[in-house]
Amino acid sequence: HAFHPETRDMGIVTPDFRSFTKVGFEGRLSVVSEREIRHGGVHRYLVQFSSGELSVADGVGFVFSSRLPCSKNIQRIVSIFVNQRGRICMRIFADIVRASACVKPLELGDWVELTMDLDEHVASFSIWPRGVAGWPATGGRPTSTAVFPYGQRLSKVNQAGNKNAKLNVGHLACVVKNVGVTITVAS
Numbered sequence: 001h002a003f004h005p006e007t008r009d010m011g012i013v014t015p016d017f018r019s020f021t022k023v024g025f026e027g028r029l030s031v032v033s034e035r036e037i038r039h040g041g042v043h044r045y046l047v048q049f050s051s052g053e054l055s056v057a058d059g060v061g062f063v064f065s066s067r068l069p070c071s072k073n074i075q076r077i078v079s080i081f082v083n084q085r086g087r088i089c090m091r092i093f094a095d096i097v098r099a100s101a102c103v104k105p106l107e108l109g110d111w112v113e114l115t116m117d118l119d120e121h122v123a124s125f126s127i128w129p130r131g132v133a134g135w136p137a138t139g140g141r142p143t144s145t146a147v148f149p150y151g152q153r154l155s156k157v158n159q160a161g162n163k164n165a166k167l168n169v170g171h172l173a174c175v176v177k178n179v180g181v182t183i184t185v186a187s
Helices: 005-009 151-159
Strands: 011-013 019-022 030-033 042-051 059-063 078-083 087-092 095-102 111-117 122-128 144-149 169-176 182-185
Touching: 005 011, 005 030, 042 169, 059 111, 078 169, 087 151, 095 144, 169 182
Parallel strands: none
Antiparallel strands: 011 019, 019 182, 030 169, 042 111, 042 182, 059 078, 059 169, 078 087, 087 095, 111 122, 122 144
């Protein structure tokens, strides 16, 4: 996986587009998308907030959309994400729905593993501590894990007559608020 080329407009990216550091738009949320749309199947991501000062608005998630790059107006997206406090949430346009599922609060250096099953409509978030070499410990276990079956909840939104969201298509997206925060995708 790699970040979308538009990330150059929001900060500094490595040549392979796998690491991004926010340098502008202080205090505003930046939505950093991956470069490919995923259709059906199971998709795994490994993302780290590797430097900077995290804000409670920072997070890692999946946007249900067949378009890239992601809308900069987050009130126009449907997504599922884990925020810095470890709470699993769904954004349904202007509304935030907090799930009872949660993981430990995200700390600088933690690895967030997101597994999206776009066929069964299940998201799984696991938090892995940074290992000795900076990577998650191989053969170890995550610090915490939360599984969230999002399909039934988002289907109710579609049935309620709001704009429909296709639940089997989308892309990774990370939210960064503070200048100087670096995110790395390792999957």
